[in-house]
Amino acid sequence: MPRTLPEPSVDSFDLTVILSALADPGRRALMTALFRSSEPVDCAVIVEEADLGLSNPTISHHYRILREAGLIRSVADGRKRIVRVRREDMETRFPGLLQAVLGGH
Amino acid sequence: MPRTLPEPSVDSFDLTVILSALADPGRRALMTALFRSSEPVDCAVIVEEADLGLSNPTISHHYRILREAGLIRSVADGRKRIVRVRREDMETRFPGLLQAVLGGH
DNA sequence: CCAATCATTCGATCGTTGTCGAATTATCAT
DNA sequence: ATGATAATTCGACAACGATCGAATGATTGG
Structure with missing residues (x-):
């Protein structure tokens, strides 16, 4: 049932x-969480943790940007992602990029 | 003599x-060069090395962004920077950020 | 099937940003 | 002084991006 949303290849x-x-x-x-x-x-759950004051469309937009950049994988499972x-x-x-950007604090 | 252009403190x-x-x-x-x-x-010299096809105002603008971000120090010495x-x-x-971003290619 | 839920798409707004040409400033060499 | 050189500032413009409300789509539970 779950289908992986379109994402770029590593290359x-x-x-x-x-x-x-x-x-x-x-x-x-979002990435830090x-x-x-x-x-x-x-x-x-991540959205709750991150506690941004943003509307659903905006959150969805941000997830899309992250996914299309290759930073996250998003799998549609029923209504959830x-x-x-x-x-x-x-x-x-x-190498080291995520650690450098997200690792500290 | 040479004066250091305004830049943010590390903090x-x-x-x-x-x-x-x-x-x-x-x-x-520019940063890679x-x-x-x-x-x-x-x-x-860096501008030559980088060989972007950009006008002087635009280059100047980019240097300013880099300086104001704290990525570079710029010292005015006569007409040169x-x-x-x-x-x-x-x-x-x-730590590790510049290496991760500029090191690889 | 119907209604509720979770997420996305659409359309609009509005601030930001990359870019340039022209004008300006600062400095150096003659 | 005068003119040449290096860089910046200014004003403009087009493209982009973050954001939202409303509409739409997809899925689950009754």
Whole structure:
């Protein structure tokens, strides 16, 4: 049942797109929350943790940006979305980047 | 004689500002060229190396963004500007970030 | 089937940003 | 002084991006 939403292959990762995605504070808050748990998580839980004051359309938009940048994988399971950080893929292409951006505090 | 242009203190570094600065391909090209030489360099030389197809006002603008983000130090010496990466300061606040962004290619 | 739920898409707004040409400033060399 | 050189500032413009409310889509539970 669950289908993985469209995402870029590791080879087509684009540093400009990735850094633009990470440059937004809201998206970085989502990523930081996601980065803490290495397990796939219900995206709504992450939204609660991050506690941004943003509307649903905006949150959805941010998740899309993160996904299309290759930072996260998003799996549609029923009405829910299960998300996780693409750690290994990121590590392959840009080693140390996620740690440097999200690791500190 | 030479005067250092205004720049943020290490304490006031802002990751959003830094990532936004690094998200632009042109600025990243400048940074990559700068990152290679650890010595202060005439900024015009870097511009040649980077070989962007941009006007002088735009280059100047990009240098300003990098400086105001805390990524580079810019010293006015006569008509020239001597620039260098603020490696240690960046390493203090965001260890591994510059390496992750500029190191690979 | 119907209603509730979770997420996305659409359309609009509005601030931000990259870019340039022209004008300006500052400095150096003659 | 005068003119040449390096860089910045200014004013403009187009493109982009973050945001929202409303509408739509998809799925689950009764």
